[in-house]
Amino acid sequence: MALRLDLETQISIAGLTIAGKAAVTGDALASIDAQIPAGNPSATGLVTDVQAGPEVDIDVSGAVFSPGDVVDLWNNTTGVVHCGYLVTSAGTPTVVQAGESAPAIGDSVTIHKAHRINWSFDGDDAAAVIINASRRCGLSFIDGGGRALAVDLTGGWTWRAAQGLANPLAGDPILFVWVSNPHAAALHFQAVALYDNP
Amino acid sequence: MPTASNKQTITIAGISIVSNITKTADGQIAQEVTLPAGTAGTLDTRTDDDTGVVGATGHPLSTSDVVDVFWSGGYRYGMTATVSGDNVTIDGGSGDNLPIATTAVVITKRVAINCDFDGDDVEAIAMVCDQRASVDFEDSGDASLEAVELTADQAWDWYADTGVTNPLTGNAVDEIQASNGTTTAATLKIGVLYDSTS
Numbered sequence: 001m002a003l004r005l006d007l008e009t010q011i012s013i014a015g016l017t018i019a020g021k022a023a024v025t026g027d028a029l030a031s032i033d034a035q036i037p038a039g040n041p042s043a044t045g046l047v048t049d050v051q052a053g054p055e056v057d058i059d060v061s062g063a064v065f066s067p068g069d070v071v072d073l074w075n076n077t078t079g080v081v082h083c084g085y086l087v088t089s090a091g092t093p094t095v096v097q098a099g100e101s102a103p104a105i106g107d108s109v110t111i112h113k114a115h116r117i118n119w120s121f122d123g124d125d126a127a128a129v130i131i132n133a134s135r136r137c138g139l140s141f142i143d144g145g146g147r148a149l150a151v152d153l154t155g156g157w158t159w160r161a162a163q164g165l166a167n168p169l170a171g172d173p174i175l176f177v178w179v180s181n182p183h184a185a186a187l188h189f190q191a192v193a194l195y196d197n198p
Numbered sequence: 199m200p201t202a203s204n205k206q207t208i209t210i211a212g213i214s215i216v217s218n219i220t221k222t223a224d225g226q227i228a229q230e231v232t233l234p235a236g237t238a239g240t241l242d243t244r245t246d247d248d249t250g251v252v253g254a255t256g257h258p259l260s261t262s263d264v265v266d267v268f269w270s271g272g273y274r275y276g277m278t279a280t281v282s283g284d285n286v287t288i289d290g291g292s293g294d295n296l297p298i299a300t301t302a303v304v305i306t307k308r309v310a311i312n313c314d315f316d317g318d319d320v321e322a323i324a325m326v327c328d329q330r331a332s333v334d335f336e337d338s339g340d341a342s343l344e345a346v347e348l349t350a351d352q353a354w355d356w357y358a359d360t361g362v363t364n365p366l367t368g369n370a371v372d373e374i375q376a377s378n379g380t381t382t383a384a385t386l387k388i389g390v391l392y393d394s395t396s
Contacts, residue, residue, distance in 0.1 A: 003210060003211060004210065005208055005209070005210040006208065006209050006210070007206060007207070007208050008206065008207045008208075009204065009205075009206050009353040009355070010204070010205045010206075011202065011203070011204045011205075011324045011353060011355060011389070012201075012202065012203045012204075013202035013203075013226070013228075013322060013323075013324050013389030013390070013391055014200065014202070014226035014227055014228035014389040014390060014391060015226070015228050015389075016228050016230065016387050016388075016389040018324045018325065018326045018353050018355075018387055018389060019326065019353070020326050020351055020352045020353030021351060021352065022349070022352040022353075029210065029211055031210075031211075031213055033213070130206070130208050130215060130217065131217070132215050132216065132217035132218070149361045150361070151359075151360060151361045152359060154219075154220070155217060155218045155219055155220060156204065156206060156217025156218050156219045157217070157219075157360055158206060158217065158219075159362055162349070162352075163346075163354055163355075163356075164346060164347070164365075165356060165362050165363065165365055166362070166363040166365075168360075168361045168362050168363065190213075190215045192208065192210060192213060192215060194210065
């Protein structure tokens with residue numbers, strides 16, 4: 001029996017109210033309702049070098065992280081979140097690689113270790129993917145080949161196949177996501193993927 | 199500064215998620231346009247995938263009008279009409295291949311909406327129509343940038359920095375061609391929030 005997702009939209013834009021309702025059906029559902037705790041390791045430092053990859057050297061005092069940790073770089077200079085970096089060398093400098101975009105040399109960044117959430121589905125089969133985070137967070141979708149998509153998530157995130165927009169999660173199946181919580185309190189992360197069995 | 203907000207509520211399988219997306223930018227555009235009703239008819243002759251003759255008693259069309267043709271399960275837009283009494287020869291266009299002869303269709307002249315913005319600058323765009331409709335964003339050369347089929351009362355929206363590819367990149371939007379896919383007059387709302395300064 002098909003699952004039905006009911007979506008009610010209320011958009012306020014340019015003085016217009018754009019309201020709509022849609023029903024999306026699919027065979028299966030993968031959902032997450034998680035509290036992402038505060039308090040994962042974090043450290044603030046200055047970017048001292050940026051190489052292709054990108055590979056970023058950050059002047060951090062002490063060995064806060066371990067090689068293999070996944071971190072997001074919250075850029076205190078630009079306000080941007082550079083998601084999904086892998087720590088390849090801990091200490092001074094801390095070297096991180098292969099994330100989304102890159103800070104510039106001289107930027108102040110706060111490195112936050114991300115939380116792994118096991119949320120698996122094949123984006124190619126998705127009819128709808130809907131996410132909400134109660135606070136801003138870095139979000140990285142990970143497939144078998146590495147990062148599939150990274151988003152500076154400031155609240156909600158939605159993609160529906162019926163809208164005809166290119167599927168940002170096409171390709172290898174999503175295996176899990178990384179979420180960083182830089183806040184002093186827990187972050188409520190909710191996500192639903194409704195998909196068809198091939 | 200102008201703000202666009204989207205509150206979405208989804209429910210599925212006992213799960214309820216309320217997500218909020220907020221975007222700010224300098225500029226905004228609002229369009230609220232009446233789309234005249236289309237004319238019901240039949241595809242009497244199907245010459246090929248993009249050529250045929252529609253019999254539509256009492257239609258208001260003239261030769262050289264650009265029309266959209268809707269049927270259950272598909273639509274074709276930007277077709278050139280040649281009128282002979284109640285018969286309208288339709289040719290060219292884009293979209294789905296014409297259905298088999300004898301299929302019931304609605305044929306509608308497009309409404310040109312004068313609306314200029316650069317899709318590369320858009321932070322948020324949303325639209326909704328209270329009837330099935332076609333919306334085609336065109337550049338100054340009348341080339342289609344993005345064609346969207348709207349389902350009645352279902353919002354269509356896109357937001358920057360979400361990882362979902364911008365459907366309106368490239369040439370600036372110079373005009374929007376819209377049409378009504380039903381025989382009931384419709385209201386189309388389009389809101390755009392964009393960065394107007396550089």
